[in-house]
Amino acid sequence: MKLHSHFAGLGTTFSSPVQPQPLDNPELVSSNPVIADLLGCGSFSQEQLTRLCNGESLGDQSPVAMVYAGHQFGSWVPRLGDGRAMLLGEVQGTDGKLYDLHLKGAGLTPYSRNGDGRAVLRSTIREYLCSEAMHALGIPTTRPLCLINSSTPVYREKTETGAAMIRVAESHVRFGTFEYFSYSQQYDALQTLADYVIARHFPDWTDDADRVEKLLAQAIQSTAEMIAHWQAAGWCHGVMNTDNMSILGHTIDYGPFGFLDGFDAAHICNHSDWQGRYAFSRQPHIGHWNCTALAQALLPILPGGKEKAEQLLEDYPDHFAKKYSQLIRRKFGLEDGAEGDSALIDEIFTLMQKERTDYPLFFRRLSEGQAEDLFIDRESFQSWYKQYQQRLQQEGRDEATVRESMLAANPAYVLRNHLLQIAIDKAESGDYSEVNRLLEAIQQPFTEREEFADYLQLPPDWAEHLEISCSS
Known part of the structure; x- marks a missing residue:
């Protein structure tokens, strides 16, 4: 696997040379064979992957920590950067594309501020699994190569074990990277x-x-479409700061994320977000806000200036609405838009909001014609369902075809927080089997398999009390 240094070659204005600080007694928790094959390291042994993920087998390669800034919870922070991650380099995949290899949890960098540059097993498992789950759902995202645990103590709310993972992405350049150079x-x-x-x-x-105008237009469209995917999937990012927004519109930096259980448009998945800035229903608006911040940063090199930026930003709502409408219609089995569709969908969402109906189970069971049991107010659901059936009949497709298309749009296996917590609890006791079992299930989320029947149940009562913070 040949590592290139294209970004590092831009010089120390853009990044700082660093060296990984290996963890003690590393052991491989999991590896992703799909990504390994893509990067040409599918034949690597467990020991080789462990050493790579521990920053021990880089040869002459000099990793760098990237510099960037960002608006964090709406407030400007002039210098952030990779405080616990290192860009090992770029690798050409078997598909011909270049991919960044980012080692997360490898120790101190010049941007660590008051941190220790480490990641813990808990948070690393969450990012490792969720980034792969998002890809399998068709959502643009970074992806994981491998994950290790160690005996190195790391101090958070409690003492935990240090972990590291290699994150793979087409780019790690963020909105905040542009902001850093613009504001300075x-x-x-x-x-x-x-x-x-x-x-x-x-x-x-x-x-x-x-070309800069085209780049901004592309970033606005890809961001709007990415967030439309999030909304349709019922997924909350939790920390949509501009330093957590990829210039390519790919989901990046998995922290206090969460898939919805009971539907609540105002759901806040990050208990550190006490103002609800990044609540589920606000994600489309925040995406627009972040694109505005990017446009502001690009003004010094944008030939059309402020007028052109404002013109491009006006397209964001249309990009979002078009993609979201397409995705949500697919979930309801509707191929073509028709007058009254919005009212029909709003009606069932209103009922779901009222009863906190389980979001993923509703769509999966609706695909199977068995959603009624999820509702307390059966009469209201039946009234809606009658209208829905009439709308489906207008499509002129047979029931089997509709059901097949819906099952392909509504996953059976969703990476809920309580499933992650079960895997984390086992892993912290040295049992990594549940991490790999979840990985196998989520990589084919639309295909039900008997061995994963327990993943199809409603979440237990204790799941409602799980709190995820930025420290995750």
Whole structure:
């Protein structure tokens, strides 16, 4: 596996050279054979993957920690950067694309501030599994290669074990990377960064005078569509700071995330978010806010200036609405839009909100024609269901075809927080089997299998009391 240093080659204005600080007594918790094959390391042994994930077998490669800034909970922070992660380099995948290898939890960097540069097993399992689950649901995301645990103590709310994972992404450049150079008035570096992203990901634009405008337009559209995916899947990010927004519109930085159990549009998955800035229903608006922050950062190199930026930002709501409408219709088995669809969907969501109906189970059982038992107010559901059936008949497709399309849009296996907690509890006692069992289930989320029948149940009562914070 040959590592390249394209981003590091931009120089120390953009990143700082670092060296991993290996964990004590590392052991492989899990590896992702799909990504290993993509990167050309499918033949690596467990020992080789463990050493790679512990930063011990990099040869002459010099990792770097990337610098960026960001708006955190709406407040400007002028310098952040990779405080506990290192860009090992880029690898050309078997599909011809370049992929960043990011080692998370490898120790101190110049951007660690008051932190220790470490990750704990709990949080690493969460990111490892959820990023792969999101990919399997068709949501743009970073992906995991491997995960290790160790005997190194790490101190959070309690003493935990240090862990590390390798995260794979087409880019780790963030909105906040552009903000860093813009707000520090390093406009030449800002242009260099934009040209780097364009050359790597959109090479057809390299010589275009309006290439920065195209980059902004692409970021606005891909971000709007990514968040439409989140909303349709019932997924909350939890910390949508601008430093956690990928320039490519890929989901990145999994912390206090959560899939909805009982439907609640106002659900806050991060108990540190006491104002509810990043509540589920606010994610589309925050995405627009973040795109505005990106546009502001690009103004010094945007030929059309503020007027062009405002024009492009006006497209965000349409991009979101178009993608969300497409995705949510698929979940209801509706191929074509029709007058009254919005009212029909709003009606059932209103009932679900009232009763806190389980979001993933509702859609899976609706696909099977068995959702009635999820509702207390059966009369209201039956009234809605009658209208829904009439709407389906307008499509002119047979019942079996509709059901097949719905089952392909509504997963059987959703990575709920309580399932993660069970896997974490076992892993912290040295049993990694549940991590790998969950990985196997979520990689094919639409196909029911008897061995995963326990994942299809309503969450237990204790799941409602799980609290996930930024320290996750």
